[in-house]
Amino acid sequence: MxxxxxxxxxxxxxxxxxxxxxxxxxxxxxxxxxxxxxxxxxxxxxxxxxxxxxxxxxxxxxxxxxxxxxxxxxxxxxxxxxxxxxxxxxxxxxxxxxxxxxxxxxxxxxxxxxxxxxxxxxxxxxxxxxxxxxxxxxxxxxxxxxxxxxxxxxxxxxxxxxxxxxxxxxxxxxxxxxxxxxxGALVGRRVLITAGPTQEPIDPVRYISNHSTGKMGYAIARAFAMAGADVTLVSGPTALPLPHPAVRRVPVRSAAEMFRATEAEFEQADLLILNAAVADYTPAHPAHQKIKKKEAEFSLELTKTVDIAATLGARKRPGQLMMGFALETENEQENALGKLQRKNLDWIVLNSLRDAGAGFGHDTNKITVMDRGGNVRVFDLKTKEEVAEDLLTLVKEKLANP
The missing domain is CATH 3.40.50.1950 (Flavin prenyltransferase-like)
Incomplete structure (x- = not known):
């Protein structure tokens, strides 16, 4: 080469x-x-x-x-x-x-x-x-x-x-x-990646979010861009720089914004990698002014957000590929496999918070990947850049042997 x-x-x-x-x-x-x-x-x-x-x-x-x-x-x-x-x-x-x-x-x-x-x-x-x-x-x-x-x-x-x-x-x-x-492995392929957290507004000052930093999604975007893919990164709020000059980043904040941005790009994508930690619930009635601390107790009504993976998985066209992520704390493989099937994914990447050095905030990750063919691949703890290379290899193998 x-x-x-x-x-x-x-x-x-x-x-x-x-x-x-x-x-x-x-x-x-x-x-x-x-x-x-x-x-x-x-x-x-x-x-x-x-x-x-x-x-x-x-x-x-x-x-x-x-x-x-x-x-x-x-x-x-x-x-x-x-x-x-x-x-x-x-x-x-x-x-x-x-x-x-x-x-x-x-x-x-x-x-x-x-x-x-x-x-x-x-x-x-x-x-x-x-x-x-x-x-x-x-x-x-x-x-x-x-x-x-x-x-x-x-x-x-x-x-x-x-x-x-x-x-x-x-x-x-x-x-x-x-x-x-x-x-040159993915030249001409359109890859759509979601990364980072979402922030669901309570009022103009406060929001509900999670501990995602976006490091894993950004590492994936960089690996696929280096492989020649046309990468679009729909990113929630992070402090990370653009992972590669060729990556097109679409910044979003809430789960609703992430769904709209991902939906707009989905039809043209050959591969969708859903790595973002999207909120499952959002405040039903965000306040327009800052909520004052008055009562001893305060309740917040929440409503479900759109399930991006399930919604787009139902629209997946023949030949289009989807990879999802599952962060679990119990019954890990059973829960992840259920998501793979319900959401019509081709791969599910499982993280367990019980694995030291894996999950949010770390520079390392430990994954298990399951696919629709029933294959299970267990990987050792690696840097997130190395994990991204492993996922790239799985995609290349799939494209070589549809």
Missing amino acids: LHAKRILLGITGSIAAYKAALLVRLLVKAGAEVQVIMTEAAGEFITPLTLSTLSKRPVLSSFVGNPAEGTWNNHVELGLWADALVIAPASAHTLARCAFGLCNDLLSAVYLSAKCPVFFAPAMDLDMYRHPSTLHNIDRLASYGNHIIRAEHGELASGLVGEGRLAEPETIVEQLTHFFNQR
């Missing part, structure tokens, strides 16, 4: 820069076109001559090309040329500059101009990698839709042993290959 792919390889000032020679060699061997961009500090660790020989292209390190001819290295054109930008090794300094949009050299200018996917492979000493500033910068870069190839555990240049080692060149190539394999 790397054949004829155009890879910009950014090399920064880290002792791990010596591994860039093998990385270039592996990429070229896989059929990729590689253009190396070095920072000034990177030249202290590996020579441009080595990398230009391996890549068969002149190494770029400054905006000025040939001063005598008045040529320059156009960062915008480079950003448009590439199918992927890989910054490996990415030093703590480069991570910080990119995270905050600082632009004082060719590599950072190319990063800010890049239209392609961007991969950061951090490399630094143990304590630098663990420092809250570095971790914050990595999280910030990931929140922009960039891909992080995590540093590995091992012996470091300082003699310490721990996390901070540049991922091996073979691992970086493997992750790039996986990315491009996944990227």
Whole structure:
């Protein structure tokens, strides 16, 4: 999958820069076109001559090309040329500059101009990698839709042993290959995803809601967008950034708004993933003014909201797929299977609040997936990004074997 792919390889000032020679060699061997961009500090660790020989292209390190001819290295054109930008090794300094949009050299200018996917492979000493500033910068870069190839555990240049080692060149190539394999899997497919909580107004100040953060739904949206799908994300109120630049987000607040937005997109969708934690009940008569605290007791009349999964499941056309989620606290599989059947779903993804690290608010999740064919798949506790990849794999398998 790397054949004829155009890879910009950014090399920064880290002792791990010596591994860039093998990385270039592996990429070229896989059929990729590689253009190396070095920072000034990177030249202290590996020579441009080595990398230009391996890549068969002149190494770029400054905006000025040939001063005598008045040529320059156009960062915008480079950003448009590439199918992927890989910054490996990415030093703590480069991570910080990119995270905050600082632009004082060719590599950072190319990063800010890049239209392609961007991969950061951090490399630094143990304590630098663990420092809250570095971790914050990595999280910030990931929140922009960039891909992080995590540093590995091992012996470091300082003699310490721990996390901070540049991922091996073979691992970086493997992750790039996986990315491009996944990227085209759902090209042309329209995927509609709901995520986050809903807020049901009591009065202009108060509302009924739940603990959903939207993290799982946003991770799913990102995974499917990276697989090439045309993703629409109907999102309840969250503090999360757009999961991927290609995702079209439709913000809503209440269960009624979520139903209307989802219904409007449903007919054109090839796949509907209902991950949102939608309120089952909403106040029957929301007050137009703030309710004052007067009585010792206060009762609130509630009415059922529209069951989005059941309503749209009844309208599902042949070939259209639907995946629902069930968060249970007892009789988990029995309750989830009942939802699968009643709502005409193709899959039901079960979460149990009895599983440590799963459910609302966590960065991890543990799921069991049941389908209409009676298959049950139990997954280990994973990050929500990994869970999203597992769900993507299930959908790809279904599309390959209808």
